[in-house]
Amino acid sequence: xxxxxxxxxxxxxxxxxxxxxxxxxxxxxxxxxxxxxxxxxxxxxxxxxxxxxxxxxxxxxxxxxxxxxxxxxxxxxxxxxxxxxxxxxxxxxxxxxxxxxxxxxxxxxxxxxxxxxxxxxxxxxxxxxxxxxxxxxxxxxxxxxxxxxxxxxxxxxxxxxxxxxxxxxxxxxxxxxxxxxxxxxxxxxxxxxxxxxxxxxxxxxxxxxxxxxxxxxxxxxxxxxxxxxxxxxxxxxxxxxxxxxxxxxxxxxxxxxxxxxxxxxxxxxxxxxxxxxxxxxxxxxxxxxxxxxxxxxxx
Amino acid sequence: xxxxxxxxxxxxxxxxxxxxxxxxxxxxxxxxxxxxxxxxxxxxxxxxxxxxxxxxxxxxxxxxxxxxxxxxxxxxxxxxxxxxxxxxxxxxxxxxxxxxxxxxxxxxxxxxxxxxxxxxxxxxxxxxxxxxxxxxxxxxxxxxxxxxxxxxxxxxxxxxxxxxxxxxxxxxxxxxxxxxxxxxxxxxxxxxxxxxxxxxxxxxxxxxxxxxxxxxxxxxxxxxxxxxxxxxxxxxxxxxxxxxxxxxxxxxxxxxxxxxxxxxxxxxxxxxxxxxxxxxxxxxxxxxxxxxxxxxxxxxxxxxxxxxx
Numbered sequence: 028x029x030x031x032x033x034x035x036x037x038x039x040x041x042x043x044x045x046x047x048x049x050x051x052x053x054x055x056x057x058x059x060x061x062x063x064x065x066x067x068x069x070x071x072x073x074x075x076x077x078x079x080x081x082x083x084x085x086x087x088x089x090x091x092x093x094x095x096x097x098x099x100x101x102x103x104x105x106x107x108x109x110x111x112x113x114x115x116x117x118x119x120x121x122x123x124x125x126x127x128x129x130x131x132x133x134x135x136x137x138x139x140x141x142x143x144x145x146x147x148x149x150x151x152x153x154x155x156x157x158x159x160x161x162x163x164x165x166x167x168x169x170x171x172x173x174x175x176x177x178x179x180x181x182x183x184x185x186x187x188x189x190x191x192x193x194x195x196x197x198x199x200x201x202x203x204x205x206x207x208x209x210x211x212x213x214x215x216x217x218x219x220x221x222x223x224x225x226x227x228x229x230x231x232x233x234x235x236x237x238x239x240x241x242x243x244x245x246x247x248x249x250x251x252x253x254x255x256x257x258x259x260x261x262x263x264x265x266x267x268x269x270x271x272x273x274x275x276x277x278x279x280x281x282x283x284x285x286x287x288x289x290x291x292x293x294x295x296x297x298x299x300x301x302x303x304x305x306x307x308x309x310x311x312x313x314x315x316x317x318x319x320x321x322x323x324x325x326x
Numbered sequence: 327x328x329x330x331x332x333x334x335x336x337x338x339x340x341x342x343x344x345x346x347x348x349x350x351x352x353x354x355x356x357x358x359x360x361x362x363x364x365x366x367x368x369x370x371x372x373x374x375x376x377x378x379x380x381x382x383x384x385x386x387x388x389x390x391x392x393x394x395x396x397x398x399x400x401x402x403x404x405x406x407x408x409x410x411x412x413x414x415x416x417x418x419x420x421x422x423x424x425x426x427x428x429x430x431x432x433x434x435x436x437x438x439x440x441x442x443x444x445x446x447x448x449x450x451x452x453x454x455x456x457x458x459x460x461x462x463x464x465x466x467x468x469x470x471x472x473x474x475x476x477x478x479x480x481x482x483x484x485x486x487x488x489x490x491x492x493x494x495x496x497x498x499x500x501x502x503x504x505x506x507x508x509x510x511x512x513x514x515x516x517x518x519x520x521x522x523x524x525x526x527x528x529x530x531x532x533x534x535x536x537x538x539x540x541x542x543x544x545x546x547x548x549x550x551x552x553x554x555x556x557x558x559x560x561x562x563x564x565x566x567x568x569x570x571x572x573x574x575x576x577x578x579x580x581x582x583x584x585x586x587x588x589x590x591x592x593x594x595x596x597x598x599x600x601x602x603x604x605x606x607x608x609x610x611x612x613x614x615x616x617x618x619x620x621x622x623x624x625x626x627x628x629x630x631x632x633x634x635x
Contacts, residue, residue: 044580049610073621075578080528082574084550085567089632093574096624139631143624192530193541202534203393223392227482228529235589236562237525243486244527273605312609 036163038109038154039101040068041119044076045265046111049273052309053265056294057111057156059308063301064164064172068109071100077118080189080232088135094122095136099147107152109159111294113264116155117189120197123153155190157263157293158199161207166214174302176216177324182296183220183257184208185248185271187264188228202226208261208293215300222255224248229262230278231270242281245270249278249286259320263293272314289317299324327351328402330360332372333413335420342413345369351402358386358397361412361424373423381537384474388424389413394476394535415479417492430488431475434495438518442502443510461506468501468545470538477532477542483525490525491518493532493542500549515549515556523553524563565589575629578619583612 040061046054061068075093076082083090097119101108110116126133127149140146154162160169186205194202205226209219230244249271252260262268271278272290279286290313298308305326310317328351333344347368349360358376365372375385379398386397390412391405402410418426444455477493484490499518503511526546533543550567559565569588573581587595602612619625 044582047579048582048616049605049612051610073578073619073624075619075625076574076580078574079570079580081567081570084547085554085564085571086632087551089571089629092628092632093625096628139628142631143627145624188527188529188531193533193543204391224482226392227531228527230486230527232527233483233525235586235594236566237487240483240487240490240525244482247486273601273610277601314604314608 035065035067036159037067037069037106038159039104039106040070041074041077041097041101041108041110041115041153043110043112043115043265044079045269050265050268050292052312053111053268053292053294056292056298056303056308059303060294060298060301063298063303064160064169066109066159066164069104069106074100077112077115080114080118083118088132088139090118091122091125091132092136092139094119095126095140095147096143096145098123098126098151098153099140099145102147102151103145105150107154110153110155111263111292112266113155113187113190114266116153116158117192117197119153123149123151124196155199155263157190157207157211160211160297166210169211169297170214173215173300175300175324175326177296177300178216179323180217180320181220181256181258182212182217183222183225183252183255183260184212185225185229185252185260185262185264185267187262187267188226190263191226208263211293212261212296215296217296217300220252220255220257222248222251222257224251229264229267229270231266234270234274238277239281241270242274242278245274245278246280246282246284246286249275249288250282250284253286253288257288258323259289259291259317261291261293261296265292268292275315287315289313289315289320291317291320299326328360329409330364331409331411332361332364332424333411334372334423335414335425337420337422345372349402353403355402356398357388357390357395357400357402357405357410357412360402360410361386361397371423373425375425382472384472384537387415387474387476387479387537389415389479394480394531396474396476396537399537415475417479417481417484418475426475426479428475431478431492431494432473434491435473435498437491438495438499438502439510439514440498440502442505442508443514444507445509448509455507457506464506465501465504467540468497471498471501471540471542472538474537476535476537480531480535482529482531483527487525490522493526493546496523496526496549497540497542497545500545500552503549503552512556515553516560518549519553519557519560519564523549524561524566526550562589575626576618577616578622578625581614581616583614586612587614 078090212219230241233241377383381399566589
């Protein structure tokens, strides 16, 4: 229920590629949680990929132009963008910063957008779901919605690089000592486990480039979280989810350890605390079973 | 009073131990001042490196409250906690207390030939190698590196892969590759392309760690762009970037199956088959068939307009 004075939150929903392909459970969980929280998501199926922190390694202007188009689509409807991926958040924010600060690039991109009958004036704010919950919605308000507090669960938050860094691009949490995910975890009734690697790289970018390194990077993080006593890892980034969940058995082999720890997408964790069914949140689609987690919170 | 927990390397027992000290903190006191206060007044055995006390020599690099910093550049009160934990740099062998052995860092640095390369006959001439202020400004920021190894310590790829050159060394290659006086751009770029340029995961921890705001991670990304242009698709990373680019031109969003196939080839794909099957069972099938997004013609026009620019 909306209290007086609370503004109705409405965003251009930018699911990103993974939530529309192999990570559909993230999309499902986001929609159902947003609805429960009274956050309105407007779909734009014509949104393109953000470049994934890959396209600009081959062509910077092309990548900025693709995101300028995404930003322009939202601007034309006067909507801020809601992302559910740390990398999308980073790449869209990066384009925004360049277009606002680099005159030469911005002129170049304006000319390109004109060719497709579009323009971007730098007016679109881009926020990740985590940021929206913490800054726009408010943790107190969320606490009021929690019907099934996640009592007894020990949760290791894992941020994903591009949601934190470079800090002058994303302008969100403290890049060395972030706390938004820990605060959210506490608001849901669970106990956050701080582990040193929580701000580090999950290895995803190297999965298909140098797999042995990627596996070691993910493996050491998983071991660290388990040794810290975590029941699960929560991440606001679906790319980290691929590295930590889909490739978990390879990651474990990479550090020669046995590891089995469930990895939850951020809205899935929120959804559980709001009383949404595990199946609706797509929890059965993970490679590492979440059964023990559900048992622990008697669901 | 501020409490300092100093994590020290005990070279005899080959393990880390923590010593706790109370330091009278006052406005203007740097973290280095606090460490020197401890050494001068509380514990003469505390060992650390320091020299210039003004952020130029790079020898007092440490980790304070998880943050990679130069101790002399860090105001004690800016760390905003009553208890401050100081640890030595990571990814390096340790000598004693807060002092790491920087040899692996400098060994990699030497590998990248951090000096101008010109043909022998140029060097025999009396003429200077001039360049315009504009040419200088292209690489100027990168010359500010003080070799403090903070980026090296923060790099998670180095932690997993000792063959990686690390941020400072690769950023230095970029510094010389874009210097108009240097005549070895192509061979520099080719060499690092074959030796791990594309192993940088772009986590930007080095960008946050650099006390000189050089942004080594951004320089590495710029070098990847230069590598695509100068030496083309020599190995996996470049292949991946080009395949990714083509993938988005075709579909507008990612087609994972095709991207993986184009990056790792059929052989690599076969190795991933068992995992692919497990994914399919879990309801995460990767399919090469996918419809392009609505208005894909806009995306293709953007590609057309940026081609060759």
